[in-house]
Amino acid sequence: MSVAHFEPLPQRLADMQGEIEQYARGYGLDFFTTIFELIDADELNAIAAYGGFPTRYPHWRFGMEYERLSKGYHYGLQKIYELVINNDPCYAYLMKSNDDVDQKLVMAHVYGHCDFFKNNQYFAHTSRKMMDEIANHGNRIRRYMDRYGADEVEEFIDSCLSIEDLIDVHSTFIKRRARPNRYDFDGEKEAEPVSAGRFRAKEYMDSYINPPHVLAAQAKQLEESRKEKDTRFPAHPERDVMLFLLEHAPLQAWQADILSMFRDETYYFAPQAQTKIMNEGWASYWHSTIMTRQGLLPADVVNYCDHHAGTMASSPTQLNPYKLGIELLRDIEDRWNKGRFGKEYEECDDRAAKREWDTGAGLGREKIFEVRRIHNDLTFIDTFLTIDFCRQHKLFQFGYNEDADTYEIESREFPKIKQQLLYNLTNRGQPQISVYEANYKNRGELFLQHQYDGVELDMGRARDTLANVYRLWSRPVHIRTVLSDTETILSFDGTEHAIEQSEKVAS
Amino acid sequence: MNDENTKAQQTYHVRVGHARVSVQCQSREQAIDLARRKLSSEMPRLYDLIHQMDVQRFQIEPAT
Numbered sequence: 001m002s003v004a005h006f007e008p009l010p011q012r013l014a015d016m017q018g019e020i021e022q023y024a025r026g027y028g029l030d031f032f033t034t035i036f037e038l039i040d041a042d043e044l045n046a047i048a049a050y051g052g053f054p055t056r057y058p059h060w061r062f063g064m065e066y067e068r069l070s071k072g073y074h075y076g077l078q079k080i081y082e083l084v085i086n087n088d089p090c091y092a093y094l095m096k097s098n099d100d101v102d103q104k105l106v107m108a109h110v111y112g113h114c115d116f117f118k119n120n121q122y123f124a125h126t127s128r129k130m131m132d133e134i135a136n137h138g139n140r141i142r143r144y145m146d147r148y149g150a151d152e153v154e155e156f157i158d159s160c161l162s163i164e165d166l167i168d169v170h171s172t173f174i175k176r177r178a179r180p181n182r183y184d185f186d187g188e189k190e191a192e193p194v195s196a197g198r199f200r201a202k203e204y205m206d207s208y209i210n211p212p213h214v215l216a217a218q219a220k221q222l223e224e225s226r227k228e229k230d231t232r233f234p235a236h237p238e239r240d241v242m243l244f245l246l247e248h249a250p251l252q253a254w255q256a257d258i259l260s261m262f263r264d265e266t267y268y269f270a271p272q273a274q275t276k277i278m279n280e281g282w283a284s285y286w287h288s289t290i291m292t293r294q295g296l297l298p299a300d301v302v303n304y305c306d307h308h309a310g311t312m313a314s315s316p317t318q319l320n321p322y323k324l325g326i327e328l329l330r331d332i333e334d335r336w337n338k339g340r341f342g343k344e345y346e347e348c349d350d351r352a353a354k355r356e357w358d359t360g361a362g363l364g365r366e367k368i369f370e371v372r373r374i375h376n377d378l379t380f381i382d383t384f385l386t387i388d389f390c391r392q393h394k395l396f397q398f399g400y401n402e403d404a405d406t407y408e409i410e411s412r413e414f415p416k417i418k419q420q421l422l423y424n425l426t427n428r429g430q431p432q433i434s435v436y437e438a439n440y441k442n443r444g445e446l447f448l449q450h451q452y453d454g455v456e457l458d459m460g461r462a463r464d465t466l467a468n469v470y471r472l473w474s475r476p477v478h479i480r481t482v483l484s485d486t487e488t489i490l491s492f493d494g495t496e497h498a499i500e501q502s503e504k505v506a507s
Numbered sequence: 508m509n510d511e512n513t514k515a516q517q518t519y520h521v522r523v524g525h526a527r528v529s530v531q532c533q534s535r536e537q538a539i540d541l542a543r544r545k546l547s548s549e550m551p552r553l554y555d556l557i558h559q560m561d562v563q564r565f566q567i568e569p570a571t
């Protein structure tokens with residue numbers, strides 16, 4: 001796996017970049033300085049295997065990913081057209097073997113991504129110097145490998161990587177817990193006695209409206225729940241499992257350093273998973289607009305159409321984020337241009353009038369720029385996927401039929417399709433797992449909880465992950481999941497796995 | 508009712524480049540407005556271009 005030696009762009013491509021950049025800025029796109037590097041397919045596959053960063057820590061998974069990409073390319077199964085890094089300056093890669101029309105298309109597409117990185121709120125917290133930071137992570141990990149041995153460090157990295165999805169993506173916007181203040185001694189005061197809420201009542205009705213035995217029972221329940229909170233650690237379930245382990249697992253300094261690096265990298269990459277449909281849709285919208293209006297020469301039209309259509313192709317079994325994103329953005333633009341939004345339009349029940357509805361509002365372009373700024377995939381689909389769009393693009397929900405041993409269309413009903421899409425996008429399609437208790441059974445065991453939000457726990461992966469979490473926590477670990485009123489607790493005590501199932505759902 | 512409203516409707520053929528639409532209205536100015544709306548409805552992806560286009564780009568001929 002070779003990593004590229006970068007050279008300045010040839011003059012022909014540098015001129016092309018200047019031209020496309022000018023068009024992009026003319027449409028109001030706003031991006032960091034973008035540096036294009038020209039590399040061959042092998043180098044592009046190597047960089048793609050590293051997640052876009054040419055300098056990273058050594059690990060076998062990158063080699064494995066490179067083999068997959070490389071074989072896919074050489075067998076003609078797949079080809080990476082573009083690769084762009086959210087950084088200031090943005091770095092993007094062009095493949096040497098591409099035709100000029102493809103280079104233009106990629107440049108226009110990349111400027112769309114760069115604008116999205118800079119302006120979408122979900123990227124606001126990401127480090128814009130990640131190219132340097134990730135290279136720095138690589139150096140630190142190489143030093144640890146020299147000092148503690150490559151095998152030991154690699155084994156630890158394997159454990160960290162198996163929990164890299166267990167973060168709280170919203171924690172960058174929501175303050176879930178106050179930082180403990182070392183000078184705040186209020187916590188040491190005696191807790192106030194608990195009293196149950198009383199309803200307002202006149203004196204002669206009081207014993208009827210606030211029966212003493214009910215009040216006493218409520219007070220007892222509140223007291224018990226407060227005691228449970230006081231004794232349980234953490235007091236509230238912690239979604240950022242990586243952070244919890246970083247703060248509380250018995251890790252050596254080098255281990256904590258590696259875990260914190262991986263956590264930073266996970267938070268850096270998370271918005272890309274949260275905005276895949278929007279980001280690709282936005283970039284495709286702009287490459288399509290720039291190329292069809294200004295970028296194309298007459299001789300390029302057929303090649304451009306062929307490659308654009310290939311990117312937008314829909315598969316019956318897989319959602320194409322490029323296609324869904326671009327079509328939804330175009331639909332929004334059209335609706336806002338024609339004034340097809342708001343109370344009056346929504347409440348109109350005359351189908352013919354709705355079909356012809358055009359107030360000449362002309363707000364489409366402004367609206368899609370607003371959408372690009374404030375939405376992620378989940379809110380984007382939730383807000384803008386309409387029944388008309390669903391019908392027009394023939395969306396359907398599919399599932400696995402065990403009898404026929406095949407995937408087939410389950411439903412064409414709009415609510416089910418939308419719900420399925422939203423499930424797939426909640427928490428980036430990953431199961432929602434939090435640390436429920438770190439002193440389970442008063443034995444310092446870690447108890448994780450899976451909350452069902454449309455994504456079930458894969459038992460095979462859960463077992464492997466438990467073993468990896470055990471390596472970090474050094475005490476037995478458990479995970480509870482509830483599906484169809486059956487509670488399942490998987491456990492790993494360092495030597496063997498155990499599974500416990502019960503019909504009764506614990507509160 | 509003022510004079511504008513009592514004017515008779517007329518059919519105009521409006522041509523912009525290769526695109527051509529027919530509209531019914533009372534004046535050349537109205538014909539351009541209606542043509543913009545009709546063209547942008549037919550070609551929604553060019554909405555911004557059609558609405559920014561200079562009036563000189565529209566060739567208007569009253570139908571005979």
